[in-house]
Amino acid sequence: MSTPMDDAPPVPPISIVGTEVDVPTNTSDIGLAPIANDASVNDSLAPKMIKPEVSAELVGQLEAMGFSSNRVVRALYFTGSRGIEQAISWLDQHQGNSVMDTPLLVPANDGKKGEKAAVITRSWKCVETGRLFKSMKALELYAERTGKNNFEESTEEVKPLTEEERKAKKEELIVKLKKRALQKARAEAKAKIEREKARRLAGKASRTMAEEGMRLKRQRDAELRKKEKIETARALARAKKLWAIQEAEKAAARALARGEKPDAARAAAAIAGKTVKRNIEPPMVRIKAAIKVLSTYTAGGEGLRAIKLIRIYLRNALTKDENDPKFRRINLANKHWVARVKGLRGGVALLSATGFVREDACEQWPQGSYFLALPMNRDLLREAMEAIDAAIKAAS
Secondary structure, three states: OOHHHHOOOOOOOOEEEEEOOOOOOOOOOOOOOOOOOOOOOOHHHHOOEEEOOOOHHHHHHHHOOOHHHHHHHHHHHHOOOOOOHHHHHHHHHHOOOOOOOOOOEEEEOOOOOOOOOOOOOOOEEOOOOOOEEOOOOHHHHHHHHHHOEEEEOOOOOOOOOOOHHHHHHHHHHHHHHHHHHHHHHHHHHHHHHHHHHHHHHHHHHHHHHHHHHHHHHHHHHHHHHHHHHHHHHHHHHHHHHHHHHHHHHHHHHHHOOOOOOOOOOHHHHOOOOEEEOOOOHHHHHHHHHHHHHHHOOOOOEEEEEEHHHHHHHHHHHHHHHOOHHHHHHHEEOOOOHHHHOOOOOOHHHHHHHHOOEEEEOOOOOOOOOOEEEOOHHHHHHHHHHHHHHHHHHHOO
């Protein structure tokens, strides 16, 4: 008994675009349907074969990389047009198949058996909100702004907005921008107030620290001045005590020169640091005491020579022109003064008692000088010369 297959003509080799190829055993993964051996299959039941739809944009990119058109179509079809990386990976896995260079035909009603139909990604969709994005850039901006990260590819096409929708979107955007600007202005005003408060607090703290520093400085300065005042008072007390002792010694020397007993009370007060008011003796008493002290220098006639030189000074002041100051001035650098009077006690006291006053050194008188100012006491000078003459006569 014959079967439909016995009457069927033999199956010739499959021809695609004029090329004869041997059909491999497993052709499902490269775009060829398996050959059916069932006798019930005939030409009337064979599906219509068409070229698959793939992403034209991805086709152009892959062809620009050097891949042939047939290989690109196969790769995009079997990877669902998900992207360039998936297509290149698929091409790498099937690059040894010779069928890859032949055109791909698939059933019109079913993409390919055992595989997922080709998917063209027309947009990206947020899983949480369902919002569609036409480009990856818009999706990235949305994700950065909202923090959402769950997206998926979608075959839905983003419909263009109508004029009314565009106006509504624009008004909504304006409202949002105004609201955002108002919030920003309020936040900036609040931040400005906070900065001003911080600045005032910092300024107050700075002023407080500066005032505290000034207060401590004033306190230290006051303590230092108090300490210096105490030290000055102590030094002054020591100087007064030393001066009192020196004055007591001078008073005792004058008393001994007159042949009198020194004042013990004055000496005790000086040692105790107490000052005793000095009794100013009459000039003639001081003159006679000074002459007496000079007279004690008897060795080589030193005292007598000093008395005679002082007599010359007194005579010049008394008899010479009083308007010429040179007759009333004694140069302490003068060789006669230095040789006869300078080293002897009583000489300076004698001149001071007659009215001569010590003047400080200057350019003209480097060692200083004794000067008798006008008006001078002529009667005192005469009495002093008489006392000196008496002393000279007594020594002769």
